[in-house]
Structures are given as C-alpha cells and as structure tokens.
Amino acid sequence: MAFWKLFARNRGAVIGLVILVLITVMAATAGLFFPQDPFSLAGQPMSPPGENGFLLGSDSLGRDVAAGIAHGAKTSLLIGLLATLVAVFVGIVMGALAGYYGGFIDNLLMRLTEMFQTIPSFIFAILLVAIMKPSIESIVIAIAVVSWPAVARLVRGEFLSLRNREFVQACHTLGMSDLRIMLGEILPNCLSPVIVIGSLMVATAILIESGLAFLGLGDPNIMSWGFQIGAGRTLLRSAWWVCTFPGIAILLTVLAINLVGEGMNDALNPRLRERS
C-alpha cells in the first residue's frame, strides 16, 4: 500500500500505467476484435484511414493496419518481457558471482562485462539475429545478450557493498552455504534497483526489437510494429498512414514503460527521489 502511495505521487507514472494497461488489454483482445490473420488481405488496398471499413487504413496488399497494430502489441510486449527476463537472470548470476567472490572471478567477469559494453550493441544484435536466422528465440537471445551487462554491473555493486555487512557475517557464522547467502540473504536486499532497471530495459528491448524488425530481421511469421513500418516505407508518398500509426504505437508503449519505471524508482528508492 505504501508502495502504491509513493508511486501515485508521480502523476506521469500513473498516466504511464494507464496507457500500459490499455496496450496490454489491446494485445490480449487482439484475437477477439481482429480474429483474422493480420497478414491476410482484408479488403481494398491503400484505403485511407476511416474508409472501406478500415479504422487506420490498409497497405498496398490490403492488410488492415489496425489489426497489425493490435497483433503487433502482443509481439512487442512478449519479446520485451522475455528478453528482459533472460537479461536480468544472466546479469544477476554474473553480478552476484563477481560481487560476492571478488578477486580473480570478479576481475574476469568484469572484463567480460566491459567487453560487452564496448561492442556497439545494436550492430551486435543485428549480427546475432542474422547468424541465428530471424525467429522469436533468436531475437530474444540477441536482445538479452546486448542488455545483461548493465544489470551485472548494478548487482555486482550491490553485492560488493552488502557482502561485508554484519548480517552476512552472521550468516557465515551460522554455517550457511554461499549459495543460500547469495540467494536468500543478499539478493532480496538489492532487488528494488534491479526491478527499476529491469522495467526500463523492457522499453529498450521493445525499441531494439522494432529496429530489428524494421531492417527485416523480425520473425517472418509474426506481425510486429517494426515490420509494418519497414513494409510501409516504400509507400510513404502515397500512403503515409501505413508507417505513421505503428510508430505512434511504439512511441506510446515505450513512453508508458519509461514513465512507469520512473514511478517505480520513486517508490522503491525514496532516497534517490530528491536527485532529479
């Protein structure tokens, strides 16, 4: 309850949450309102918005833009969440090992993290998807591979500062195993910054996914916003709506997630609130 009060104090965060809930509902009910395959021809090609029964118009093949947006919401949210979960998991493992054991392991893992942070991440993601062939799995893996270092650094810092605290020393004296101390004692104490960074990472993941799909690296069997824009770019002169509406969908989703992430930051890290 206290969390909700602190969260609600940030007006932007509440607006973001409302938008996010609406988009989630849209994704969940896509099959109800648009039962047809979004790739199928639904009617007159190149219809402007509002004509021939198309709410947001149709593209050169007569595909319904609105149906594409509704079905694309599922793809964006799914990939964003999955990729973030994988990245957070890898980041926690790496960061916990480095921060808890220190010394050689820390050195090795942090060099690895540094290397991954040096590599231009978007080109790396392109390369990974191109090598693994575009599919949901390869896109999730590629996004996770380029996103975990931030989590690893954060978790390592938290573990470093917590590992010599008295409660951890007490656990050692009680004879707890390292794994139990890491998972049961230290990790719960550094979860809130991880949740905040994770929620912001979902937004970045959605942006990367849409960029990949725009370049033609999306899963060919699944409708996504980036694909719609990529397919519509040749029609810019004659059918502006094909590119415009999916872009607004991406913008709103990413904006909403960023706002919610900031709200969570305010609620979970009250100490940091005065800073910005």
Add this chain to the structure above:
Amino acid sequence: MRYVVKRLLQAIPIVLAIIILNFFLLQLAEGDAVDVLAGEAGSATPEYMAELRAKFGLDKPLPVQLAIYLKNVMVLDLGYSFRHEMPVSELIFDRLFATVLLMTSTILLAVGFGVLLGLVAAMGLNTWRDTAISIFALITYATPLFWVGLMLIVVFSLNLGWFPTSGMENFAMFYEGWDRVKDIAHHLVLPTITLSLFYLALYTRLMRASMLEQAGQDYVTTARAKGVTENRIMFVHVLRNALLPVVTMAGVQVGALIGGSVIVESVFAWPGLGMLAFEALFSRDLNLLLGIFFLSALLVVAVNLVVDIVYSSLDPRIEVD
C-alpha cells in the same frame, strides 16, 4: 604519459577479445566461405571444394584457424566480399567518410543543443520551460529513430519539398568545389536531425542533472559569499564543471551512435557503413557484416581511449584505478 601508456595497454585485451568473438561468430554461421563461393559459381565438385578449403586453411583445426584469422586481422585483412567482389576492408574504407561525417555533425548538434536545453531547464527549475523541456526529452527518448526519419521525410521532403529524401549528393548535377559542399550539407540536414534526437534527449537530461548537482557544491556557496554575481557563478563556475560528465557521456555513446546510424542511413540511403551493413544483411554477406562490426567496435575503443586521455589532461583528479 604513464597514464596514456597504461590506458593503451588496457585496450589491447579488449581488442583481442573482440577479434576472438568475431572469429567464433563466423564459426557459428552456417556454411563457410567455400560454400558461399560454390554457391556463387553454381556448381562445384566436392573434390574442388576440399581443395579450396585446404587453400584457405579451413581444413585445419580451430586453434590454427584462429591464429590465421588473428594474423589476417592484424594487417587489416578482413576477408573478401563475394557479392561486391572486393576486399571487405576496401569496401569499408570507401564508406567510412560518409559515416564519420554524419556522426560528427550528429555529435555536434546533440551535444550543443543538449547542453543548451539542459542549461535552460536547470536555470528555470520547475518553471514551464523546465517542464516543457523535460516532456520533450521524455518523448524523444521513447521515439524509434527510423520512424522519426520517415516522418521527417513525409513532412519536409514530400510535402514541403525543403530537403532531398535520400542520398548524400546529387550526382546528376556534377557539382564541384563549394557547390558540392553545399549540396552535401543540404542532404545532411535530415539524417543529422534524426540521429541526434535520441542523444539530444540524453544530453539534455544529463546536463540538467549535472547543473543541479554542481549548483549544490561548496564552491558555489564560497563564490556566493565572496559576492560573485549569480550569472557569473552559473556561467563561469558551475557550467564548466557541469560540462565534464556530458563530454564523457558523448564518448561512451559512440557505440550506440554507430548502431543508430545503421538505421538512419538505411532510412535516408546515406552511403555510409550503416547502409553497407543494411545491404550486407540483404545479400547475406556475413563476411562484410562481421568486418563492419569489427571496425565499429575498434572505433568505439579508440574513441573511448581518446576521450579518457583528453579528459585526464583536462581534469587531473581523474586517475587510473
């Protein structure tokens, strides 16, 4: 000087690791260079392919192949692009200029405007100006670059006709000298604005936060106690210190900038490395893609090195840890 040497030595393992990563990515891909060659030729006997593999050293054990690869990369031999029928390194150097031009103008625009907006926001804290700038930063931060590019084309190229839709120059006009420079600058406007928007938002937020942090420091109180005017405190004392993190960030962001330029260049058909990567993607030219990846990673390492060194001479408090 010792710092510079130390920093250079630190960069070597990273570059080595990137080369090794590159090698393993190449191994991960289905088929090798010989398969590609055979595919290009249309038909090839298994004996001929085995002979080719022996010629390229592809039949040797992995560690030996890695050593050969390392040696090749050291002399900047990044392999051969069978689609373009040119060595990869030559192709990349042909396109490097366009990308560097786009990136330089983007950094200048983003840092310049970001610092300005952040300054305005911090000076009028919690006024309508601050709120407007914050909302602007929030929205641009969430906008996909390719979509901004396409929307700018719709408005400024197709409807208003102010700027060209694509390319770097108008070859049909055979411009020379200053006319050519002007023509390229004209083509540069929209891609630069598109690519700089995201970073503009980043630098604005950073500059605002940095200004606010510096304004609370002790030296500001001291200056105020000495009777220094508020304007002088802001523009001479605080501004100079607040700029430091923004400059570092600009260096760190070079990697992301290269990624962004792939998208922006493919939207505007800007003939740089990003466009080359896009073409390589379409023609499944993995060798070329890996070469671009390697060079951009190298570029990031180099830029970070330069920023760090310049920085340590600007601010003696910064040391190697």
